Amino acid sequence: MPVKYILCLVSLLIAGQVRSQVSPPTYPIIPYPTSLSAGQGQFTLSAKTALIVLDKRFQQEGDQLQQLLTPILGKSLTTSGTASKIVLQSDPTITASEGYSLRIEPRQITLSAKDAVGMFRGIQTIRQLLPASIEQKSGAPSGSVSLPVLQIRDQPAYVWRGMHLDVSRHFFSMDYLRKFIDLLTLYKFNKFHLHLTDDQGWRLEIKSYPKLTSEGAWRTFNNQDSVVLKRAVANPDFDLPKQYLRQTDGKTQYGGFYTQAEMRALIAYATARHIEIIPEIDMPGHLAAAIKAYPFLSCTGQEGWGKTFSVPICPCNESTYTFSETVFNEIIALFPSQYIHLGADEVEKTTWAQSPACQELMKREGIKNVEELQSYFVHRTEQFFKSKGKKLIAWDDALEGGISPTATVMYWRSWVKDAPVKAVRNGNPVVMTPVSTLYFDVMPDKNSLSNVYQFNPIPAGLTDSEKRSIIGAQANTWTEYIPSENRVDYMVMPRMTALAERLWTNQDRFSDYQQRLTSHYPRLDVLGVHYRVPDLSGFTEENVFTNQTALRIRKPTDNLTVRYTTNGNVPGPTSPVLIDSLLILQPMTVKLAAFTTSGLQGDVYTLRYRQQSYAEPVRVTNTQAGLMSTYVKGQFKNVEAMLRATAPDSAVVSQVQVPTIAKAGSFGVRFRGYLTVPATGIYGFFLVADDGGILRIANRPVIDNDGNHGPIEKSGQIALEQGSHPLALDFIEAGGGYTLKLLYSLNGSEPLPIPASWLKH
Incomplete structure (x- = not known):
C-alpha cells in the first residue's frame, strides 16, 4: 500500500470505520490547503523527536504543539537533537498573516510562518494529518505515529x-x-x-x-x-x-x-x-x-x-x-x-x-x-x-x-x-x-x-x-x-x-471534500461531538408500486448500520438490521435510522408505500415549450391561502424555479402545464422549497411540502405511463429563502434536473 494512504487508514481503523466502496482520501485535511505537493516516504514521530522553536515569537505555539503530541507519545519532546525533528521558524517570504508553509521530509518537519497566527494554523494541519487518537487525553500512548512526506503552501481566501x-x-x-x-x-x-x-x-x-x-x-x-x-x-x-x-x-x-x-x-x-x-x-x-x-x-x-x-x-x-x-x-x-x-x-x-x-x-x-x-x-x-x-x-x-x-x-x-x-x-x-x-x-x-x-x-x-x-x-x-x-x-x-x-480554500473540491469528511467523523467521535449522522439515500418518503417493489438503501459509509421497523415504532439499537433489501408486497409504513459504531443515531426516515396503477396520459395539441407561472404578491401561511388570492402577473418558464418577476419579500407562484415523460415507469420527485410547495401530477398528489419553513426537501413517487400528464406546482415564499428546486428519478435512479423538453403548456 502506498505510504500516503497509511495515515488515513490508521485513523479509520482506530474508530472502527472503514469504507470499502470508496478509497480513503489521500490527505484528510479540511479546509484543503491552497497548494499541496505529494512526496514519497514518511516521517516517523516518536518520543525521540526534537521540537525546535527558532523564533521566540512562536514559543506559545510550540508549547501548544507539545500539549497536542504528549498524550500520544507518552512524554514531551526534547528541544534539541540531531535525530528526527520538528522545526518552527519564521519565513519573511510569506506575506499573509495567517499563511504558513509545511514541509514534511523523512527526518524533519519544517513549519514556517510570518506571524504566530499562521504558525498556529499550520499546527492544525499537522493535527489533522495525525490519527484521531491524538485527540484522546488519556489511554496508553502509541509511542510513535507517521506523517506523509509532502509540501504545503497555504493561506486563507477571506479574512x-x-x-x-x-x-x-x-x-x-x-x-x-x-x-x-x-x-x-x-x-x-x-x-x-x-x-x-x-x-x-x-x-x-x-x-x-x-x-x-x-x-x-x-x-x-x-x-x-x-x-x-x-x-x-x-x-x-x-x-x-x-x-x-x-x-x-x-x-x-x-x-x-x-x-x-x-x-x-x-x-x-x-x-x-x-x-x-x-x-x-x-x-x-x-x-x-x-x-x-x-x-x-x-x-x-x-x-x-x-x-x-x-x-x-x-x-x-x-x-x-x-x-x-x-x-x-x-x-x-x-x-x-x-x-x-x-x-x-x-x-x-x-x-x-x-x-x-x-x-x-x-x-x-x-x-x-x-x-x-x-x-x-x-x-x-x-x-x-x-x-x-x-x-x-x-x-x-x-x-x-x-x-x-x-x-x-x-x-x-x-x-x-x-x-x-x-x-x-x-x-x-x-x-x-x-x-x-x-x-x-x-x-x-x-x-x-x-x-x-x-x-x-x-x-x-x-x-x-x-x-x-x-x-x-x-x-x-x-x-x-x-x-x-x-x-x-x-x-x-x-x-x-x-x-x-x-x-x-474558495475552490470547488466538493467530491473530494466528501471523502475527506468521512475521515473526520472518527476525530469528532473522540472529541465528543454529537454531529449529524450522514444521510441515507436511494428512497423517497411517499412511495408507490404497481405489484411489488424492494427498499434498497444507499449508505454514504459502510460503518453505518441501518435498522428498521414496520410497526410504527422508532427504530432503536435492537431493531432489525436492513442488510440488503426489504421486499414490499402490500401498503405499509417503514421507519429506518442509521447508527454509528460510536453510538450516534441518525435521523429517522418514515417511508410510506401504497399500491397504484399507472396514470394514463392525456391527449394535448398545440402545446408550447415551458410551464406557465403565475406570480401572486402577498404573505401566505400555506398554499391554500395563496390559491385564493388574485394573480395578476404570469410568465412562461423553461424550468421550475423562482421566476425573475418575483421581486417581493413574500409571494406565491403557481406553475401549470404538462409533464411529458418518455417511458412508462415509477417516477420519483424531490422538491426543495423555502418556504412551502405542493406538487400534483396527473391530478394525483405527489409531494406535500407546505407551510412556512426553511429549504426542506420532501419527496414522493407516482406511476406514469409514457406521454403527457397535467402538472401543478404551487409555491409560497414567506420571506428570506427564495429557494425552489425540483428533481426527478426513474425507477430509483439518481435524481436529476427535469429536462426542459418535458415541460409544456
Missing part, C-alpha cells in the same frame, strides 16, 4: 471566517463554549460572534446594572420552550438542561448568565487559539429582557410587543445613552476585539412614532422618519465606539435609514438582494451571512452540505474592485429551538466544515 452562537434564547455552559472554540480552532475559523442579549435573556454580568442578570437573565417558560419540551418527549436533545432551572416565588424560571471573570477566562482561551470573540449587545430592538429589568429604557416606560417585534429602547431620551454607554464601557473593558456588534435589526418603531420626545428630537435634528431615527441612534453609538477605538458592526437592516461607511455590515436578509451591493457602494465592509444558506438553525437535510459548500460569498453586481469589500462570511446559529449542547452540535456539524473549506 473573516466566522461562526455565530446565540446564547440568549437558550443558555450554554462555559465548558461548551470552550468546546465550540476548539472546533473553530480545528477548522481554521478566526471569528466567534457571541450573541449575548435578546428579548429572551441578558447573559453577561454588567456591574453597573445588576438587575440585567439578576432579573433579565431569567424567564418563565415561553412559547419556544413549550415547543422544545414537546419535542423532548421523542428526542432528549430537546430537553431543557435541569441545571439552568430555578424556583423563585413559586415559579419555575429558566436561564443563566456569565460573570465577567468567566468571560475574561473564555476570551483568554480563545485568544490563545487566535480566535477573536465579537460580542453582540443587540440594540435598539430585541431588548425586552433589559427593559423588563429597567422599564425607563422604553419610550412608554414598560416592556411589551408591537405588531411584529418587541418594544425597543427609546433613542430620544438621554437616559438611554447613559445606559448604553455605561454598558458598552464595561463591554469594551472586557473584550479586546476590535469590533462590537450593535445588532440594529428588526426594530418595532411604533412607540417612537407616538413619543412626544421623539417628535421633538426629530424636529430638532431634521430627522424625517423613524428609519432615520434608528440611523441617528446607530450613528451616535458608532461615534462612542470610535472614541474608544472600536468598530461598529450592524445587521443590514441598519442600511434602511442610512449608515456610516465606516461601519461593518452583516448581510442576512436574503430577500433584499441589493443590500450587500448598496453597502459596498456606501463604503462599508460586508460580511455575508444570508439566511437562505448560512443560518444553521434551519434544519439540515441531505442537500445542506452541498448548499453551504457551493455558497459564493461574492454577490452579483459588483465590480472587481468592489468585490474586495466582501471580507468574508459566517454561519449564524439562532437557538430558539436549540435548547441543548447536543442539539447545537447536531445543527452545526458537519455544516461547519463545509463553510470552513469554502472560506479558506
Whole structure:
C-alpha cells in the first residue's frame, strides 16, 4: 500500500470505520490547503523527536504543539537533537498573516510562518494529518505515529471566517463554549460572534446594572420552550438542561448568565487559539429582557410587543445613552476585539412614532422618519465606539435609514438582494451571512452540505474592485429551538466544515471534500461531538408500486448500520438490521435510522408505500415549450391561502424555479402545464422549497411540502405511463429563502434536473 494512504487508514481503523466502496482520501485535511505537493516516504514521530522553536515569537505555539503530541507519545519532546525533528521558524517570504508553509521530509518537519497566527494554523494541519487518537487525553500512548512526506503552501481566501452562537434564547455552559472554540480552532475559523442579549435573556454580568442578570437573565417558560419540551418527549436533545432551572416565588424560571471573570477566562482561551470573540449587545430592538429589568429604557416606560417585534429602547431620551454607554464601557473593558456588534435589526418603531420626545428630537435634528431615527441612534453609538477605538458592526437592516461607511455590515436578509451591493457602494465592509444558506438553525437535510459548500460569498453586481469589500462570511446559529449542547452540535456539524473549506480554500473540491469528511467523523467521535449522522439515500418518503417493489438503501459509509421497523415504532439499537433489501408486497409504513459504531443515531426516515396503477396520459395539441407561472404578491401561511388570492402577473418558464418577476419579500407562484415523460415507469420527485410547495401530477398528489419553513426537501413517487400528464406546482415564499428546486428519478435512479423538453403548456 502506498505510504500516503497509511495515515488515513490508521485513523479509520482506530474508530472502527472503514469504507470499502470508496478509497480513503489521500490527505484528510479540511479546509484543503491552497497548494499541496505529494512526496514519497514518511516521517516517523516518536518520543525521540526534537521540537525546535527558532523564533521566540512562536514559543506559545510550540508549547501548544507539545500539549497536542504528549498524550500520544507518552512524554514531551526534547528541544534539541540531531535525530528526527520538528522545526518552527519564521519565513519573511510569506506575506499573509495567517499563511504558513509545511514541509514534511523523512527526518524533519519544517513549519514556517510570518506571524504566530499562521504558525498556529499550520499546527492544525499537522493535527489533522495525525490519527484521531491524538485527540484522546488519556489511554496508553502509541509511542510513535507517521506523517506523509509532502509540501504545503497555504493561506486563507477571506479574512473573516466566522461562526455565530446565540446564547440568549437558550443558555450554554462555559465548558461548551470552550468546546465550540476548539472546533473553530480545528477548522481554521478566526471569528466567534457571541450573541449575548435578546428579548429572551441578558447573559453577561454588567456591574453597573445588576438587575440585567439578576432579573433579565431569567424567564418563565415561553412559547419556544413549550415547543422544545414537546419535542423532548421523542428526542432528549430537546430537553431543557435541569441545571439552568430555578424556583423563585413559586415559579419555575429558566436561564443563566456569565460573570465577567468567566468571560475574561473564555476570551483568554480563545485568544490563545487566535480566535477573536465579537460580542453582540443587540440594540435598539430585541431588548425586552433589559427593559423588563429597567422599564425607563422604553419610550412608554414598560416592556411589551408591537405588531411584529418587541418594544425597543427609546433613542430620544438621554437616559438611554447613559445606559448604553455605561454598558458598552464595561463591554469594551472586557473584550479586546476590535469590533462590537450593535445588532440594529428588526426594530418595532411604533412607540417612537407616538413619543412626544421623539417628535421633538426629530424636529430638532431634521430627522424625517423613524428609519432615520434608528440611523441617528446607530450613528451616535458608532461615534462612542470610535472614541474608544472600536468598530461598529450592524445587521443590514441598519442600511434602511442610512449608515456610516465606516461601519461593518452583516448581510442576512436574503430577500433584499441589493443590500450587500448598496453597502459596498456606501463604503462599508460586508460580511455575508444570508439566511437562505448560512443560518444553521434551519434544519439540515441531505442537500445542506452541498448548499453551504457551493455558497459564493461574492454577490452579483459588483465590480472587481468592489468585490474586495466582501471580507468574508459566517454561519449564524439562532437557538430558539436549540435548547441543548447536543442539539447545537447536531445543527452545526458537519455544516461547519463545509463553510470552513469554502472560506479558506474558495475552490470547488466538493467530491473530494466528501471523502475527506468521512475521515473526520472518527476525530469528532473522540472529541465528543454529537454531529449529524450522514444521510441515507436511494428512497423517497411517499412511495408507490404497481405489484411489488424492494427498499434498497444507499449508505454514504459502510460503518453505518441501518435498522428498521414496520410497526410504527422508532427504530432503536435492537431493531432489525436492513442488510440488503426489504421486499414490499402490500401498503405499509417503514421507519429506518442509521447508527454509528460510536453510538450516534441518525435521523429517522418514515417511508410510506401504497399500491397504484399507472396514470394514463392525456391527449394535448398545440402545446408550447415551458410551464406557465403565475406570480401572486402577498404573505401566505400555506398554499391554500395563496390559491385564493388574485394573480395578476404570469410568465412562461423553461424550468421550475423562482421566476425573475418575483421581486417581493413574500409571494406565491403557481406553475401549470404538462409533464411529458418518455417511458412508462415509477417516477420519483424531490422538491426543495423555502418556504412551502405542493406538487400534483396527473391530478394525483405527489409531494406535500407546505407551510412556512426553511429549504426542506420532501419527496414522493407516482406511476406514469409514457406521454403527457397535467402538472401543478404551487409555491409560497414567506420571506428570506427564495429557494425552489425540483428533481426527478426513474425507477430509483439518481435524481436529476427535469429536462426542459418535458415541460409544456
